Amino acid sequence: MKGFVLKPSRNLLGEGDRTKCGDRAAGGGNTLRFAPGPSTIPKQGLARILAFALALVATPALADSNLPAAKWANEQLPDPRQEAEARTLMLTLRCIVCQGQSIADSDAELAGDMRAMVRTRIAAGEKPEAIRQWLIERYGQWVSYKPLVEPMTWPLWLAPLVLLGLGAFLARGRFRRHR
Template identity: 65%
Template sequence: MRIFLALLALVFAAPLCAQDLLPPAPYAYRQLDDPAQEAKAQALMETLRCLKCQSQSIADSDAPMAGDMRNQVRTRIAAGEEPEAIRQWLIERYGDYVTYTPQLRPLTWPLFAAPLVFLVLAAVLLRRRFRRSRSSAT
């Protein structure tokens, strides 16, 4: 039974190990030759979140996935694509979590409205509380 479990673990662990053994993408750690294009790429990469790291941009992360994303950004910038089009492509591919600048959509508007609702609710409750305490004090 132990041999079976060990073999089973090896079978499932092999694909995980293979992922990290791949060589990095060409532009993962190499900058573009054109300084203007590299500046565009760097500015975009600082606004994109690494999907493996917590609160680290792909510009700062050493994760293999961040390297692949940097490669995609630089390759697309070198091909003449606009940074905002690249951002939209990454959002479509990975979801809103990939960007540090969330977008207002029908699904996300409650996240933007909730703080305002809580502030109004707190103001109403505090006003009632102070009105009662002033009424009972006089």
Template identity: 65%
Template structure:
């Protein structure tokens, strides 16, 4: 029984991607260098939803390849990076972007680091005062 569980756990990553060929523009650049530059700039700001720590431009995950293909296809069709970004946010939520907008939902992401720095400075000030006395 233990061997079956270990085998399943080891096989799970291998089964994560399908055996389908990659999407058309997943690993192929656009012919127009200006459009490819727009696509690459946008892809660097979008998070891979599978890897979570990588941009879709850096990820080898199948979903990231599909997203790269989608970005390049839509850029080639004349859509602006903002339109594509907005549609991906509408589909996947604000988590898909590395630069979430400031709103009630994302306020803790923006404010918590500032609050923690303030608390750290306040604690350090108190420690330095005590050491001088």
């Protein structure tokens, strides 16, 4: 498999269902990913690549439920103000399956169910921050992308000030020498 970097599906090891991810915009949904290397494909590798391509099509069938997406998972709320509120919140909530994506971006079914939950609750008049808090109570601070000001994140907030200060100090030294 020269020229290919493979990250094999973990379906057979029994973890496929928990790791199935995809980008909504890209319409993905595979546990398999590969990064093509040089464009020349050796001939003897063709059969393997074909088998691999077949596997790409075959595996995800087992990793998805047979139910359609929940109501409001992919539909906007009729009230634009509420939809905007829901959207802002969804962009700052982490998908529990695809852990690097927000639920607004993720193609995972659980993310769809989370979007449906957010929209239903916003439509019922619940405040976005209350919904965020509800999820944090269940999954930990980790589920929210919104950065907090707390002892753990102080270095994060202070770093720009410290770096600016350091820069000013160094620049001052420079100017003095040139004078």
